[in-house]
Amino acid sequence: MKNYSLIVTLLLFSSILTAQKKEWTLEECVNYALENNIQVKLTELDVELSDIEKRDAIGNLIPNINAQAANAWNTGLTQNATTGILVNQTVRNFSAGVTAGLTLFDGLRNFKSLQRAKMSRIANEYSLDKMQDDIALFVADAYLQVLFNKQNLEVLKAQNEVTKEQLGRTQDLVEAGVLPEGDLLEIKATDADEQQRMILAENQIQISLISLAQTLGFRDYQNFDIVDRDYDIFGNEILENSVYDVIDTAKEERSEIKIAESNMELAEMDVELAKGAYLPTLSAFFNYNTRETGQNxxxxxxxxxxxxxxxxxxxxxxxxxxxxxxxxxxxxxxxxFFEQLYINDGITYGLRIDVPILNGFATRNRVRRNEVAVKRAEYQLEQAELDLESNVYQAYTDAKGAFEAYEAALVASEAQEKAFEYATERYDVGLTNAFDFSQAKIRFENTQREALRAKYDYIFKLKVVELYFGIPVRDLKF
Incomplete structure (x- = not known):
């Protein structure tokens, strides 16, 4: 009986632990998203398709071998295979053969198709890298938003505790006739307003958690939560580099430029492939066939x-x-059966050459279209470089501005904290009314919230600059 009770207790304890929410760190969220996010998976499929394209290109370089066999019955007026006489009969005939073909020369199109397939895979890998960087930033932004909402709720709760203390003190002073009843009503209104804002803050936490979970590709919203911890500011020394150093590094490291360069190389290879159609195609063929019949x-x-x-x-x-x-x-x-197959077999082999003479200008137009695609890819590469310069400059400037805004928010928060302490002291001795006290408290609360917002905004923008500076997404420090 004791053993049975112990087992039941262990099972209940296990079920309680299972039902508890798993708290995710930012690093866990990023790693999970890189493995499970739908956009990442779609980009990984593009890489897989490029592998299939590569195998197709390799297959074009090896012989094609096909075997065929047929066993047929003919009923009615048919020719006797041995006498050549037309007679009404039912006869069975069997035939089989093996055919092989190999392209010896096709203007190097098959070889260049293999090169293009390899280049296409590299381009898709760059696209996957960019998608992973983007998803990591989306996750970090969503995670920091949840953290901001949680800490904002903590600020509201802390302020509401102060309000409740003042509410009790004011109640005593009103009953003693020291303060008018209007001050008590003012404090009660402040408490009700804070209760409402805490409810809204809790709703914002749930909404931001669901948004983060969807970004990760995690469906169990009820059991999803993040670790409640404060994040320090790491890596701000990167802003000691000039913006031009960051731009130069980004051009060498970022996937946007590599993708554009790969697309231009693919377009140039398409021109070479199209020009290969101007040249003759030489192929070799081999055929082995045999037959058997059921006729006398x-x-x-x-x-x-x-x-x-x-x-x-x-x-x-x-x-x-x-x-x-x-x-x-x-x-x-x-x-x-097998003796007939041996007697009736035969072999055919030879070479075949196809010389293009006139095909309605199709080859020429295909070459010209691909040459236009090369010019388009060149312009897109140039535009990608301009966009990257603009984005890096914007990110660098935003990070600098966010740092200054964060420092200003800290100064404002410290000043408002002292002002609130002074207002509290004056209110406690009856030198100020409840309305002025509430206004001082609201200003202090707003500066705390703004300091939190400025901090996480700066952390996020700093990580954007780090990515542009070539730091891998998995090496970002928070």
Whole structure:
């Protein structure tokens, strides 16, 4: 009985632990998103498709070998395969063969297709890198938003504790006749307003948690939560570099430029592939075939007993008939299956050349279209470089501005904290009314919230600059 109770207790304890929410760190969220986010998975499929394209290109360089076999029955008026006579019959025929073909020269299109497939895979890998960087930033932004909402709720709760203390103190002072009842009503209104804002803050936490979970690709919203911890500011020394250093590094490291460069190389390779159609195509072929039939075979001849002779002509002058023996074939059973296959086999082999002469300007137009695509890719590369310069400059400036805003918010928060302490002291001795006290408290609360917002805004913008500076997404420090 004691053992049974112990087992039940362990099971209940296990179920309680299972039902508890798993608290995720930022690093865990980023790693999970990189493995499970739908956009990342779609980009990974592009890489997989490029592998298939590469195998297709390799397949074009090796021979094509096909085998075929047929076993058919013909009923009705058909030709006897051994006598050549048309007769009403049901006959079975079997045929089989192996065909092989190899392209010896096609303007190097197959070889260049393999090169293009390799380049396409590299381009898709760059796209995957960019998608992973983007998802990591989305996750970090969403995570920091949840953290901001949680800490904002903590600020509201702390302020509400102060309000409740003041509410009790004011209640005592009103009952003692020191303060008017209007001050008590003012404090009660402040408490009700703070209670409402805490409810809204809790709702914002849940909404931001669901948004983060969706970014991760995590469906169990009820059991999803993040670790409640404060994040320090790491890596701000990167802003000691000039913006031009960051831009130069970004051009070497960022996937945007590599993607544009790869697209231009692919466009140039498409031109080479199209030009290959101007050249002849030389191919080799080989065919082995054999057959078997169920018809009777001719094993000899004999004189026709019904018509032993037949006229083959007349003697000139005398008009005398010239007769000969009228022989007819003697049929026997067909030869064994494999023996017929051995006797009736044959081989065909040779070379084939196809020379393009006129195809309605299709090849020429294809070449020109691909040349236009090369110019387009060149312009897109140039635009990608300009966009990257603009984005880096904007991110660098935003990070600098966010740091200054954060420092200003800290100064404002410290000043408002002192002002609130002074207002509290004056209110406690009756030198100020409840309205002025509430206003001082609201200003202090707003500066605390703004300091939190400025901090996480700066952390996020700093990480954007670090990514542009070539720091891998998994190496970002928070």
């Amino acid at each position: 075979r001719i094993i000899g001849t004999e004189i026709d007993p019904n018509e032993p002779t037949r006229t083959i002509g007349f003697v000139e002058g005398t008009n005398q008939q010239v007769l000969t023996g009228n022989s007819i074939p003697v049929l026997g059973s067909p030869l064994p």
